[in-house]
Amino acid sequence: MSIQAYDIKARKKVSMKNPQPYLMKNGTWALKGTSAETGITLFKIVGKKQPTIPISKIGMLKNLFTSRKCECSKMC
Structure with a gap:
């Protein structure tokens, strides 16, 4: 399911x-x-x-694995 919005430059509805x-x-x-x-x-x-x-499930898994804190206390 993609969200559709009007693009002024393209003059039509496109996916966001x-x-x-x-x-x-x-x-x-x-x-x-x-x-x-x-x-x-x-x-x-x-x-x-x-x-x-x-x-989506892929986006959820991507956020899960990329938003962990490492030993240096930064988001890696």
Whole structure:
């Protein structure tokens, strides 16, 4: 399942890469990500409730193995 948003540069709906929840000044939530075609920043307004983004199993495992602390107390 990919999130679709309108790309101004491409003049069509494209899939959004790396969508993240974003709280706007007026209290409305949006999804902020990059365009898969042109690489510009995309926003998709979703409403007053904070959106939940489904994480794929591969992404979940990637986060699990790359967000561990090592002996030097840095995130490695």
